[in-house]
Each structure stands twice: as structure tokens, then as C-alpha cells.
Amino acid sequence: xxxxxxxxxxxxxxxxxxxxxxxxRTLISHIMETGQRRDQxxxxxxxxxxxxxxxxxxxxxxxxxxxxxxxxANPYIAFPFKVEKAGTFEFTWTNDAGEQRKAxxxxxxx
Amino acid sequence: MGKVAGLTLGGAALAAGLALAQGGAPEPQRAxxxxxxxxxxxxxxxxxxxxxxxxxPAMLWAEExxxxxxxxxxxxxxxxxxxxxxxxxxxxGVRARMPAYHARLNRVVTLEQQINICRTERMGAPALPVDxxxxxxxxxxxxxxxxxxxxxxxxxxxxxxxxxAGERFYNTRRGQLDMRCGSCHEDNYGRSLRxxxxxxxxxxxxxxxxxxxxxxxxxxxxxxxxxxxxxxEAPPMGGEEFTNLEFYLAWRAQGLPVESPxxxx
Numbered sequence: 186x187x188x189x190x191x192x193x194x195x196x197x198x199x200x201x202x203x204x205x206x207x208x209x210r211t212l213i214s215h216i217m218e219t220g221q222r223r224d225q226x227x228x229x230x231x232x233x234x235x236x237x238x239x240x241x242x243x244x245x246x247x248x249x250x251x252x253x254x255x256x257x258a259n260p261y262i263a264f265p266f267k268v269e270k271a272g273t274f275e276f277t278w279t280n281d282a283g284e285q286r287k288a289x290x291x292x293x294x295x
Numbered sequence: 296m297g298k299v300a301g302l303t304l305g306g307a308a309l310a311a312g313l314a315l316a317q318g319g320a321p322e323p324q325r326a327x328x329x330x331x332x333x334x335x336x337x338x339x340x341x342x343x344x345x346x347x348x349x350x351x352p353a354m355l356w357a358e359e360x361x362x363x364x365x366x367x368x369x370x371x372x373x374x375x376x377x378x379x380x381x382x383x384x385x386x387x388g389v390r391a392r393m394p395a396y397h398a399r400l401n402r403v404v405t406l407e408q409q410i411n412i413c414r415t416e417r418m419g420a421p422a423l424p425v426d427x428x429x430x431x432x433x434x435x436x437x438x439x440x441x442x443x444x445x446x447x448x449x450x451x452x453x454x455x456x457x458x459x460a461g462e463r464f465y466n467t468r469r470g471q472l473d474m475r476c477g478s479c480h481e482d483n484y485g486r487s488l489r490x491x492x493x494x495x496x497x498x499x500x501x502x503x504x505x506x507x508x509x510x511x512x513x514x515x516x517x518x519x520x521x522x523x524x525x526x527x528e529a530p531p532m533g534g535e536e537f538t539n540l541e542f543y544l545a546w547r548a549q550g551l552p553v554e555s556p557x558x559x560x
Contacts (some may be wrong), residue, residue, distance in 0.1 A: 192358065194358075212352065212355070216509075
């Protein structure tokens, strides 16, 4: 049973000038269970991590990341993005079980 | 110079004498009169996470607590907000003055325990398990509203015996290592214990996001860790011993700003 993927937090500026480089910041609540630990009975706790993060801008993939078991719980992912036009970000977090959590954010041109 | 010091000492002795004459216990003296928050002993990398409210993972707990604040639970059909309205207003300063003496129960209660008292007595809802995620979430949300306010607990009057019990626990050597709390946090703060820098053990940042546990922890969870580290047998979280100790620790940190939710290694 995969743990639920928690509520994501995303922060981007509401608007930016064309050509401006902004920082896109995301944080999501997740246990990131490594699969290396054992419970009190000695049984291996199955791996349960967010394994993929993708960011699309108006449908086009602009940033993606494969996550590994060594990454901390509640992964914080930030990346720079050069704004050329107004549009909509779509962020997707996918766990080992293939379940997804999505968030969308709009950005306007100043 | 000597005369001035003599006068000051005389004044202190007089004050203590007066307190005794009135039947009050003498004012306790702090081993560290000018305490330093745990942030002075944290790495810049850790502080960078704490000081950025977006990056601080404890804010995920605060958001969960905020959502729980107005969620109706229990047989009375009430939520926290039914009595306390807007938590960002009504909960200001609450974390700074907890733990506090509870007259009807005739004991000291922590913020977590007060939340559960509200749940069981007002809401008709089950108490949340000690140090569980939902309880830590509400505690984090409430504590956040006091951020920056000085810790100011009241140890006077009927609260004093519980304070004294906490002080006794603090100063009792325990475990196979035969150490008291102050063996690390008063005699050796600022020095390294293997790779760790010993802090003064100030509680003003709790609940805290502990990187080792990768979650928000309550103060009493950390206290259990401390007792285990000296190879002692830790009393249960939420019990009388740790609650009195938490009360004493708050007084040790009196005057420090509430930093909840802090981030620690």
C-alpha cells in the first residue's frame, strides 16, 4: 500500500517580464520510504518513493527529474525558468505505484 | 566596586529573606542566565531551510493543522474554530505561555495536552495519539501564531511544585552513562559530541522539523531520545515526568523568542 502523496506547494511569481529568469519552487509531502529499512518484526518495509517529477509549460516538458531512494522525505525541488510568454505550468509527481498528484499555476506577462 | 557587589548581594539576600518570610519558595536561579536558542548551534544550511517559510517542511504540518482547525469532529459537532474562531488571532501568544498550570486538573498541561483536553471535553472527539502526525500538525499551527514572541511561563503559586519536580528530573543523573540533562546542555554546550555540536537544550523551537526523523517531532519525543542516549529508561511521552520537565525547560528558555517550527539536524 503506497502512502498517499500529500498536498503539493508551488511558488512562482504571479507575473514576470518577457525574457526574465524566474525560480520555480515546489515542495510536496511524502515519506520517501527507501526500501532499506526493516520494521520491528524484521520485515523489509517496501520502497515507496516519488520516482518522477515533471513540469510542463503549456503542454511542453520544460523540466523533469528522476528521484532516487536517497532523497529526503518531503522533497523540495526548484529550478530556473526563462519566461518568454504567459502560460500555465502543470506539475506532476508520480510515485512507485504509478499514482499521480498534479498542480497547475498560471504566470502572466508584466 | 567591592562595595557595590556587596550591596547587590545584600539586596538579593534581603529579597530571598522576604520571600521566605511570606511563605513563598525562593526564586530559582538559572544556570544559564542568558540563554541561546538552538539556532546558534545549527549549521547555516539547516538555518537556511528554517528561515525560508516555503522550504521549511514543517510548514506542511502547519498547513495540515490549519485545515484541521476548522474541521468538525466528534459528537458535539464542533471544531477548534467553533470556540476559538480565527486561530491566527486567538492563538497568538499561547505557545509562549505553555505549559501552564491547569487549576481544575491540578497539574501542569502542555500545549498538546490542552488540545486533547479540548477535543475530549468540548468536541466529544477522541484524543489524538501523543506525537502523532495530526496532533503535531495542530500544535505546529498553534505554535506558529506565537513566532517571535518571548517564552513566558508562569511558575508561581500552585504551579511551583510541578516546576520543582521538573527541575529535580533535570538534575537527576540517570542511565548507564550516569548523566544529568545539564551534563551536556549546561556543562558542555558549544563543544562537540562526535560530529554534533551540543546546544543548550533550549525548547523555544519546538515543535521542530528534525532532519534525522524527516518529520515534525514534539519536544517529548526529543526528550525520550535524550534519555535513551544516556542509556536510561525513558518515561512515557505525555506522562507526568516529561510534562513537568517540559515546564522546567520552558522556564530555562524564558525570554527567548518562540521559533516554532524550527528545523534541526
